[in-house]
Amino acid sequence: xxxxxxxxxxxxxxxxxxxxVDLNAPIPTFETGIDPNTWAQVPAGEFYFGQHxxxxxxxxxxxxxxxxxxxxxxxxxxxxxxxxxVKMDGEKIVSFYPGDEYNGTKHEEKIEAxxxxxxxxxxxxxxxxxxxxxxxxxxxxxxxxxxxxxWFGAWGYCKYYDARLPTEIEWEKAARGTDERPxxxxxxxxxxxxxxxxxxxxxxxxxxxxxxxTPVGFYNGQNYDGYQTIDSASPYGxxxxxxxxxxxxxxVYEGMHYRFMRGGSKDTYDMDxxxxxxNNATPTYFSPGxxxxxxx
Amino acid sequence: xxxxxxxxxYLFGSTKGLILVAIAMIxxxxxxxxxxxxxxxxxGVREVVIKLLGMEIVQSEREGRIIILYHSxxxxxxxxxxxxxxxxxxxxxxxxxxINAIITVGYILTMIFGMGFAYFGHNWAFHGIYIFGLSLxxxxxxxxxxxxxxWSKEYYVTDNQYAHTKKGVDLERVAFFTTAVTTVLSSLxxxxxxxxxxxxxxxxxxxxxxxxxxxxxxxxxxxxxxHIMLALIGIMLTLIIGRWLNFKGAWHKAAMPLMILGCIxxxxxxxxxxxxxxxxxxxxxxVGATPSMLAALFLLIWDWNKLIKDGTAHxxxxxxxxxxxxxxxxxxxxxxxxxxxxxxFTTSGxxxxxAIKLDEIFRVWPAREERIELTGHWHALSxxxxxxILLYYGxxxxxKGKIRQLYGWSILILSDIALAAVTIFEMKRLFITxxxxxxLVNGLMYAxxxxxxxxxxxxxxxxxxxxxxxxxxKGRWTEEAAQYLSQEVMK
Numbered sequence: 001x002x003x004x005x006x007x008x009x010x011x012x013x014x015x016x017x018x019x020x021v022d023l024n025a026p027i028p029t030f031e032t033g034i035d036p037n038t039w040a041q042v043p044a045g046e047f048y049f050g051q052h053x054x055x056x057x058x059x060x061x062x063x064x065x066x067x068x069x070x071x072x073x074x075x076x077x078x079x080x081x082x083x084x085x086v087k088m089d090g091e092k093i094v095s096f097y098p099g100d101e102y103n104g105t106k107h108e109e110k111i112e113a114x115x116x117x118x119x120x121x122x123x124x125x126x127x128x129x130x131x132x133x134x135x136x137x138x139x140x141x142x143x144x145x146x147x148x149x150x151w152f153g154a155w156g157y158c159k160y161y162d163a164r165l166p167t168e169i170e171w172e173k174a175a176r177g178t179d180e181r182p183x184x185x186x187x188x189x190x191x192x193x194x195x196x197x198x199x200x201x202x203x204x205x206x207x208x209x210x211x212x213x214t215p216v217g218f219y220n221g222q223n224y225d226g227y228q229t230i231d232s233a234s235p236y237g238x239x240x241x242x243x244x245x246x247x248x249x250x251x252v253y254e255g256m257h258y259r260f261m262r263g264g265s266k267d268t269y270d271m272d273x274x275x276x277x278x279n280n281a282t283p284t285y286f287s288p289g290x291x292x293x294x295x296x
Numbered sequence: 297x298x299x300x301x302x303x304x305x306y307l308f309g310s311t312k313g314l315i316l317v318a319i320a321m322i323x324x325x326x327x328x329x330x331x332x333x334x335x336x337x338x339x340g341v342r343e344v345v346i347k348l349l350g351m352e353i354v355q356s357e358r359e360g361r362i363i364i365l366y367h368s369x370x371x372x373x374x375x376x377x378x379x380x381x382x383x384x385x386x387x388x389x390x391x392x393x394x395i396n397a398i399i400t401v402g403y404i405l406t407m408i409f410g411m412g413f414a415y416f417g418h419n420w421a422f423h424g425i426y427i428f429g430l431s432l433x434x435x436x437x438x439x440x441x442x443x444x445x446x447w448s449k450e451y452y453v454t455d456n457q458y459a460h461t462k463k464g465v466d467l468e469r470v471a472f473f474t475t476a477v478t479t480v481l482s483s484l485x486x487x488x489x490x491x492x493x494x495x496x497x498x499x500x501x502x503x504x505x506x507x508x509x510x511x512x513x514x515x516x517x518x519x520x521x522x523h524i525m526l527a528l529i530g531i532m533l534t535l536i537i538g539r540w541l542n543f544k545g546a547w548h549k550a551a552m553p554l555m556i557l558g559c560i561x562x563x564x565x566x567x568x569x570x571x572x573x574x575x576x577x578x579x580x581x582x583v584g585a586t587p588s589m590l591a592a593l594f595l596l597i598w599d600w601n602k603l604i605k606d607g608t609a610h611x612x613x614x615x616x617x618x619x620x621x622x623x624x625x626x627x628x629x630x631x632x633x634x635x636x637x638x639x640x641f642t643t644s645g646x647x648x649x650x651a652i653k654l655d656e657i658f659r660v661w662p663a664r665e666e667r668i669e670l671t672g673h674w675h676a677l678s679x680x681x682x683x684x685i686l687l688y689y690g691x692x693x694x695x696k697g698k699i700r701q702l703y704g705w706s707i708l709i710l711s712d713i714a715l716a717a718v719t720i721f722e723m724k725r726l727f728i729t730x731x732x733x734x735x736l737v738n739g740l741m742y743a744x745x746x747x748x749x750x751x752x753x754x755x756x757x758x759x760x761x762x763x764x765x766x767x768x769x770k771g772r773w774t775e776e777a778a779q780y781l782s783q784e785v786m787k
Contacts, residue, residue: 021732051356052498105509107655125731182355198338210734246662255509261662267730268664269337274355280507281662288731290662 021209023124027140028202030224034217036066036143039296040174040236047178049169051276056169063166063174064293066216066239067145067247068157070127070137073119076157077128077135085160089115091122095156105255109282117284118153125288143215145245145291151259151283154248154292163294165250168278170295171262175242175275177235182274184234184241189273192230194219194243195266196273202227204266211266213288214244242273245291257282265289303766305777311383312692312776314396316762318372318379319689321407322682323755325372329365330752335745351415360499364414364426370525371403371433374479376685377532378440381472383781384539386451391443395436402432434487437480444473457544459552467552468543472535474556478563479528485570486521489514503670507663516570524566526674526681527585531559533681534592537632540688542786547598551591558588589644596633603629627704628695629786631687634708635680642676642715646722661725672722676715679748683711686755692781693758693772706754714747 039062049056077093080086086095099113121130126148127141149157158164166174175184183189191199195214198204202224203212217239218224221231234241241247246261258280264273267289271277281290307313330336331345346353353361378399382392406429413422445451452464459467489497492514502519505511511519535555543551562584568577600623607622608614614622624630650658650669658666690703717740728736765771 021734023731051359053356107507107509107659109655124729180356187355206734207738208734209731210737256507258507258663271358272664276356278504279662279664282660285660285662287662 023209024138025205025209027212028225029140030202030215030218032143032215032217032220032222034066034220034239036064036069036072036216038065039063040065040238042170042174042236045178047173047176048180049172049276051274053180056173058170058173061166061170061295063170063236063238063295065237067245067291067293068154069143069216070146071142073146073149073157074128074135074137076160077119080156080160081135086118086156087115092120093118093153095152097152097155100252100257101254103255108255109257111257111283116152117150117286118156119149120286123148123286141213144213145216145240147213147245147288147291148286149248149291150286151248151281153286155250157292158250158294161294163296165248165292166295167251168249168260168262171247171249172275174236174238174295175234175263179235182276183232184238184275185230185232189242189270190230192219192228193232194240194264194273196243196264197267197269199243199266213266213291214240216240216244218244242275243268245289246279246287248290248292259283261290303773306766306773308400310777310779311379311396311781312779313773314379314400315376315689315692317400318376318403319686319755320759320762321404322369322372323752323759325365325369325407325411327752327756335741349415352417353415357414359501359504361414362501363499364410367430368407368410370529371406371430373529373681373685374433375399375403377529377536378436380536380540380688380781381440381476381532382443384536384785385444385469385472385782387443391439395439395443398432398439399436402429402436405429406433430487434480434483437476437483441473441476441480444469444476446470446473455544457548459549467556468535468539468548471552471555471559472532474559475528475532475535478559479525479532482521482524482528482563482566485517485567486525489517489521503667504663506666506670507659513570516574520566520569522674524563526677527562527566527588528559530677530681531555531588533684534595534636537684537688538595540691540781540785541595541599541602541629541632543595543598545598547594551594551598554587554594555591558584558586558591560584562588592636596636599629599633626700627708628687628691628700631704631708632684635684635687635711638712638715639677639680642719643673643680646719647673657726665725669722672718676718679711679715683707683751692776692784703754703758707751710747710751710754712747714744714751717741717743717747 042058042061042063044058044060046055046057048054077086080095081088081093086093088094094115095118096114097111097116100111102108102110119128120126121128127138127144127146129136129138155165181187183193185193191201195201195203195211195218197211198206199211201214201218203214204210219229219232220239222229232242233239241263243264244266245263246265247263249260249262251260259282261279261281262275262277264270264277272279307317328345328349332342336342336345345351379396382395405425409422409429410426413419413426446465446469449464451466451469453460453466454464461467493499497514500515500518502522505515538548538551562581565577565580565582565584568574568580573580603625604614604619604622607625608618611618646669658669686707687704690700690707695703721737721740721744724733724736724740762773766773
């Protein structure tokens with residue numbers, strides 16, 4: 001009898017593991033009051049860069065206060081498709097990229113001039129919808145960060161608005177300011193600071209779809225139907241510089257085709273939310289946990 | 297006073313006592329620090345443990361803390377292997393006593409003061425004692441090399457069942473000697489960069505720099521060090537298990553030269569990583585790993601064959617089922633080699649698959665995915681090594697009957713459930729997308745947590761039993777104090 005119970009228990013776990021995930025499960029809607037069209041000023045000067053606090057410096061620049069939202073990206077696609085900057089290739093949005101210098105380094109792959117994937121429309125977790133003429137955001141996701149976007153798609157968006165992706169140095173300065181803090185808001189991390197793995201925010205259900213993105217600027221000290229957040233802006237007033245989605249950065253390094261991401265995401269443990277932590281992937285990679293913001 | 301003296305003499309003066317102390321130390325560290333990560337962190341247990349124990353966790357020092365944690369556990373494992381070697385192999389009594397004493401002081405200082413430095417504020421005197429502890433272990437390693445010198449005539453063998461040269465040099469002893477020499481030399485590949493900390497060399501975890509095309513010599517040295525040390529712990533344990541099981545005959549004669557050759561070539565490959573040979577170093581490593589793994593396979597074949605023969609000796613014509621029954625009759629004898637085989641599914645096989653499909657599959661994924669595979673890979677290998685040690689320890693304890701079956705099969709089934717789940721977790725991106733993975737991840741996590749958690753409960757039960765036993769005037773410990781591993785080698 002005991003063996004039967006054990007086998008049934010194991011079977012139950014296995015069946016639970018195989019259940020389908022509803023990627024379009026209802027999502028709470030909250031207005032954060034943070035305008036994704038605002039930009040923050042970062043002054044020129046030195047700051048502590050990296051885990052070992054090397055001194056680096058930047059010129060002055062402006063950076064978006066939030067990640068680019070689904071709504072903003074839909075607007076971009078509508079404009080860019082109309083003027084021919086991007087085009088449809090089946091279920092894919094593609095556009096021209098001038099290519100990278102190839103050095104033949106071990107594991108390096110050629111990124112040649114040509115059309116490259118911006119976003120896939122047939123990706124089940126894609127929050128941009130296309131009705132044949134117009135792009136729009138999936139209901140409930142308009143103010144969420146744009147995800148399932150490749151590095152090319154992020155690069156193309158910023159370029160379209162005369163901006164660019166931040167370098168890793170610019171990104172880190174914007175997140176950290178000029179002191180030695182490991183997180184944009186300070187030294188310690190609590191669940192109410194950011195959206196990370198199992199942070200128990202109202203958008204998460206670890207028993208089914210797991211972690212989902214939170215609206216941009218969600219962690220601003222506001223109370224959302226009883227869920228109290230902590231204001232977790234960076235020293236320059238940026239939101240979501242830790243958690244929610246990894247953010248593509250713009251550096252193209254010699255001998256590497258990989259592009260780097262910063263900030264950790266809804267799917268990573270808090271250790272990956274430290275400002276110096278790097279992640280990277282091929283520029284064609286896209287995921288529901290990767291987004292971006294621009295600088296100018 | 298005599299009460300304490302007798303127990304102290306057992307715990308620190310006998311091989312079985314020393315092994316018990318080291319296993320208990322590893323168990324305490326694993327159980328305590330295991331609560332700082334994985335599911336315990338999500339459940340909020342981490343914060344409670346940090347507050348309760350008064351740990352000082354600085355975010356930027358995480359990597360450094362982890363490196364000291366790994367070293368603390370690894371040094372205790374190396375001490376256990378050393379106790380087994382001094383207990384199993386012939387050597388001068390002076391060396392046995394001196395090596396055991398030095399390595400015991402070494403690993404205990406390393407563990408207590410290393411962890412004290414890493415997690416409880418930066419008392420630099422603690423760091424100094426931690427380094428002193430590591431140095432003592434190095435010294436014990438050098439003494440072990442001297443003690444193992446295989447070309448002393450007193451260690452020559454004449455029995456034709458064991459691999460030896462025409463002159464009588466014991467090739468198994470040469471294999472032990474080679475592994476000890478290369479272990480001591482390979483430790484320097486960690487020690488040299490370690491001595492540059494604070495002088496331009498910065499802490500890093502190898503899995504975080506894996507994709508950077510340019511690495512410094514020091515970084516290569518650390519990466520080589522961590523790979524070869526784990527491999528050498530595995531090779532040494534294979535030799536130990538072979539000695540415990542009394543590996544002999546044709547398979548032994550074929551295995552030992554391969555073991556020696558594989559160990560040398562493997563080390564040359566890893567050392568080559570920090571030289572201009574770096575571009576071909578991986579090929580040399582593959583060449584070296586092949587004979588080592590082949591030697592382990594020969595041990596497995598011999599062991600399983602022996603278990604079947606011994607278990608069916610009373611039957612004239614045993615059926616396949618009877619043979620299978622004989623093979624798995626004693627989990628403590630069958631287990632170590634089974635775990636070596638299972639390792640090929642969880643570690644070696646995955647490693648080879650990753651190497652073949654690296655650019656095509658794994659390097660297309662984000663680096664964090666690759667990090668999961670890499671850390672899972674060597675955690676699985678470490679766990680397998682730990683279970684093999686525990687299986688041998690179960691035999692040392694003299695477990696019999698149902699308790700022996702329960703202990704042995706619990707270790708095998710629980711660890712293999714956990715490791716199989718770890719392997720699927722590592723490879724999950726091959727068959728499920730990020731957006732759809734959560735139910736699968738949950739199921740795998742239950743399996744991993746159940747397997748490892750219950751394994752720790754089993755270990756805790758054994759440790760409590762041994763603790764209670766120590767309070768008995770005529771407990772099992774009194775017998776163990778006078779027992780020698782060399783006398784318990786299988787007939």
